[in-house]
Amino acid sequence: MNNVAEQWNEQAFIEELLSDLESGRLVLPTLPDVALRVRDAVEDENASASNIAKAVSTDAALSARLLQVANSPLYRPRTPVDNLQTAIARLGQKQIQNLVISLVMQQMFQATDEVLEVRLRGLWEHNVEVAAICHVLASAIPVLQSDQALMAGLVHDIGILPILVRAEEVHELLDHPELLDSVTSKLHTQIGAHILKQWSFPETLVHVVQEHENMAYDHDGNADYTDLVIVANLKSHAGTDHALASVDWSGVSAFERLGLDTEMEVIIMDENLGQVEEIQEMLGG
Structure with missing residues (x-):
């Protein structure tokens, strides 16, 4: 692994990807x-x-x-x-509208390469789980709409898709998940925001994609959809080997704005597990 990391220039790959994004050469989902x-x-x-x-x-x-x-x-x-x-x-x-976008998005998360197919399937299942959690949590928060919350969850990691497609051309990335994780963590929010702008999605959802992994995200006023996705994303990654699984929830202010403490969030999700699973099934996750 160390030899591969030494031979492969991550920064050069990132710079090339960003250059291709800005110039329109990077293939983005439509x-x-x-x-x-x-x-x-x-x-x-x-x-x-x-x-x-x-x-x-x-x-x-x-x-x-x-x-x-x-x-x-x-x-x-x-x-x-x-x-x-x-x-x-x-x-x-x-x-x-949400179902149609969900169903066409699901078709994007497919590949002929077996390794990539497994990763894309896992990513889609994660997106669907986050969407379902967002929908359930939003139903108890007057300032948020469940339909919009569901869509925020579905698209939050859309920026990973072009990175995985490009990774098909770089064997070091597909063969070494740690390298691919490092690249996606640094680039997917920026690329995802670019995709949603191309799709003419609301600025609210663009903001979600840009900030959903920012654990220091803070603002005045009522909870917003970014707060919601931050919490749902943490819930989805809990107990996995994802980097966000090690985050101390007590330091994430999104919980407070949503009117949740960490224990209350767990209780709420346990009580609504059946509804979450039904929504996941509906979305094809």
């Missing part, structure tokens, strides 16, 4: 047309279930998945849902 059409339909002030259904129906696999979710135990339907308009009415427009 949202498919169907996701953009659904987002436009939902954000239209005259949005209707019919318009949204029309946007979704252009993708047969996506349509089938949304119907499956609408009929899942999470929504406990009394009668089967057999058409998109009814599914949209049952799930809600914002939830449909």
